[in-house]
Amino acid sequence: MKSIIGQVFESVRERVLDPVSKRISEIACEKVLGVVEEHVDCHINFQNYVDDLKRGVGDLKRKRGDKEAELRIVDHSEKMVKEEVQGWLEGAGRVIDVLDIEEEVENVSYLSQGSLGRRVRQKTQEVREIHNRGNFTEGLVIERPPSIGIPLPTENMVGKLDVKEKIRGYLRGSEGMIGVCGIGGIGKTTIMKHIHNELLNEATQFEKDIWITVSHPFNVVRLQGDIARKMNKGLREDADELERASRLMEIMKTVKYALILDDVQDKFTLTRVGIPKPTMENGCKIVITSRSVNVCNYLSCKIVKVPPLSKEESFNLFLDEVGPDVLQIPNSDEIVKLIVHKCAGLPSVIVGIASRMRGVKDTCEWRNALLELPQ
Numbered sequence: 001m002k003s004i005i006g007q008v009f010e011s012v013r014e015r016v017l018d019p020v021s022k023r024i025s026e027i028a029c030e031k032v033l034g035v036v037e038e039h040v041d042c043h044i045n046f047q048n049y050v051d052d053l054k055r056g057v058g059d060l061k062r063k064r065g066d067k068e069a070e071l072r073i074v075d076h077s078e079k080m081v082k083e084e085v086q087g088w089l090e091g092a093g094r095v096i097d098v099l100d101i102e103e104e105v106e107n108v109s110y111l112s113q114g115s116l117g118r119r120v121r122q123k124t125q126e127v128r129e130i131h132n133r134g135n136f137t138e139g140l141v142i143e144r145p146p147s148i149g150i151p152l153p154t155e156n157m158v159g160k161l162d163v164k165e166k167i168r169g170y171l172r173g174s175e176g177m178i179g180v181c182g183i184g185g186i187g188k189t190t191i192m193k194h195i196h197n198e199l200l201n202e203a204t205q206f207e208k209d210i211w212i213t214v215s216h217p218f219n220v221v222r223l224q225g226d227i228a229r230k231m232n233k234g235l236r237e238d239a240d241e242l243e244r245a246s247r248l249m250e251i252m253k254t255v256k257y258a259l260i261l262d263d264v265q266d267k268f269t270l271t272r273v274g275i276p277k278p279t280m281e282n283g284c285k286i287v288i289t290s291r292s293v294n295v296c297n298y299l300s301c302k303i304v305k306v307p308p309l310s311k312e313e314s315f316n317l318f319l320d321e322v323g324p325d326v327l328q329i330p331n332s333d334e335i336v337k338l339i340v341h342k343c344a345g346l347p348s349v350i351v352g353i354a355s356r357m358r359g360v361k362d363t364c365e366w367r368n369a370l371l372e373l374p375q
Helices: 004-016 019-044 046-072 083-097 101-107 110-132 161-172 188-202 220-230 241-252 293-298 311-322 324-328 332-342 347-357 363-372
Strands: 079-081 141-143 177-181 208-213 257-262 285-290 302-305
Touching: 046 083, 046 110, 079 083, 083 110, 161 177, 161 188, 161 285, 161 302, 177 188, 177 293, 188 208, 188 257, 188 285, 208 220, 220 241, 285 293, 293 302, 311 324, 311 332, 311 347, 324 332, 332 363, 347 363
Parallel strands: 177 285, 177 302, 208 257, 257 285
Antiparallel strands: 079 141
16 A cells, blocks of 8 residues: 555656656656655654664674673683684674664654664664674684794894804705804804794794703603693603604604704704604704704704804993993993903803993992903
8 A cells, every 4th residue: 555645646747747757757756755755664663663773782782792701711722713703793892882872862853763763773784684693603713723833032132143044044945953053152042042933923934843942961751741742742751761752753743843952962863852853855954052063963963153242242232231321430441341352252141241230330340340250
């Protein structure tokens, strides 16, 4: 049954228009009538649409709350929220948070109910669509991909860029075993920490980047356990060294790894520990840091020697650590240069002394610090 408004339009059209104009007017009238009837409907049923919206928002809030409750009991160390779920939660939250229709409803005038009712009806449809997209029958989470490795805290690396790039070149090349050698405190560990973190950030060459600080005295069983834990695996505590080596070998053959063994002081064989030999075929790499060239040679490593810092690098590092104000102390310039010279280009020694002297303003204390250093 046509509305009264529609009947009036049709009566006028029949009396005054020719066939072509009549067809044009039909189209125009249909559009106008559609808008008018929608406005009238929204005005008459205004309160019903408002109630529908409130129910829809309530349903959406409850569903969002249920999903968030499910996620709170998930072990996020092993599983991660699906991107589509995260997007739905954020979208639902935005719709709920910015919904200011209720305040407008309370203050709307009688004549404005039609236009506001139309907005309410549109918002209700949006709420329903978001609600329907939140079923997620296949679950809210997926297995978290295995971690490549854990970033390590690092100190600033002074100089040594050429050494670092040489090691990176060997890691990209055909060398499987790399030995980073130098006396204690020369900066071997710092260089390798920077490389380790760079490998993690790139996450393209290796599936696993493992950092192990080797214990002293050397203990095969402990080293086996340390490596297995970094691979998120376990070894039987009651198994002997050979059984553990066999199991570790099986584990490590499943991934393309970079293994960094820091501060190796004793000779050992990869087979005894259960570490597969790096080859071009498996793409794995092993880097050891050691004070002993003999240890590196025993493991058939490509040797990279870490030299001491230059005089300029040593002096700049000392000033960075102690603070430039030290040069304002009377007669301090020559004392500082002598102290830095006695540090022999060793970053750890330079940093240690500079940290101890930071804030000291007395020239006598600086002279005493110089005298305490070995000749």
